[in-house]
Every structure is written in structure tokens, then in C-alpha cells.
Amino acid sequence: MTIEQTAASAVTAETVASTVLGFLVERTRTTPEVDQDLFASGVVSSMFAMELIVHLEKSFGVSIVGGDLKLDNFRSVRSMTALVLRLRGDSAPAADG
Structure with a gap:
């Protein structure tokens, strides 16, 4: 999902979670x-977290x-879903998956 697509459609917890999971x-x-701890499970490193930040900002x-x-x-x-919704001013709860 690009920022243009996101701006054109409502951003919900489900769309954020789906975009993050896809990435x-x-x-x-x-x-x-x-709800998996991405750092404790080894899925994400602190270096990869920077890529996540850029992805969330752009998306x-x-x-x-x-x-x-x-x-x-x-x-x-x-x-991450809660963070994006808070920064966008949306109050929908985070997706259950």
C-alpha cells in the first residue's frame, strides 16, 4: 500500500496490520x-527496525x-498498528489478526 492509496482510503487497524504483516x-x-514479540523471536533486529520505520512513514x-x-x-x-493510528489521529483499536 502506498501513501496515495492510504490517503485515498480510510486507514483502519486492519489495513495497517495487513500492510505491516505483508512487509x-x-x-x-x-x-x-x-502479538508476537518480533525482537525476542529473532524475526526483527534493531537494524531492520529502521526499515520498518521508513516503511511505516512512507506507507x-x-x-x-x-x-x-x-x-x-x-x-x-x-x-506498530497502534503507533500508526495514534500518529494519524485515528482511534480504532489494533487488529486482532
């Missing part, structure tokens, strides 16, 4: 659960800076 599957060749038109750059915001698909 993870493509890049890591694994299919994590939405959803958000800026992730300052206090939002903490690891807990990228620990799971659910936490």
Missing part, C-alpha cells in the same frame, strides 16, 4: 502473529520521531 512476510520470509504518511522511536512501538504488529 514482514516479504522481507523476513516468516509469518508472525500480531501511512506519518513521521516517527523523538519518543515514538522507542523499541516497544515496534515490538509487535499490534504495537
Whole structure:
């Protein structure tokens, strides 16, 4: 999903989670659960987290800076979904998967 597609359609927890999961599957060749700790399970490294940040910023038109750059915001698909929704000002709960 590109920023143009995202801007043209409503961003929901389901669309964010689906986009993040798609990116993870493509890049890591694994299919994590939405609540899986991506760092503890070895799916994501701190270096790969930077790619996740860039992906989220480009896909959803958000800026992730300052206090939002903490690891807990990228620990799971659910936490990344919540971060994107909060930064966009959306209040929908994170997807259950």
C-alpha cells in the first residue's frame, strides 16, 4: 500500500496490520502473529527496525520521531498498528489478526 492509496482510503487497524504483516512476510520470509514479540523471536533486529520505520512513514504518511522511536512501538504488529493510528489521529483499536 502506498501513501496515495492510504490517503485515498480510510486507514483502519486492519489495513495497517495487513500492510505491516505483508512487509514482514516479504522481507523476513516468516509469518508472525500480531502479538508476537518480533525482537525476542529473532524475526526483527534493531537494524531492520529502521526499515520498518521508513516503511511505516512512507506507507501511512506519518513521521516517527523523538519518543515514538522507542523499541516497544515496534515490538509487535499490534504495537506498530497502534503507533500508526495514534500518529494519524485515528482511534480504532489494533487488529486482532
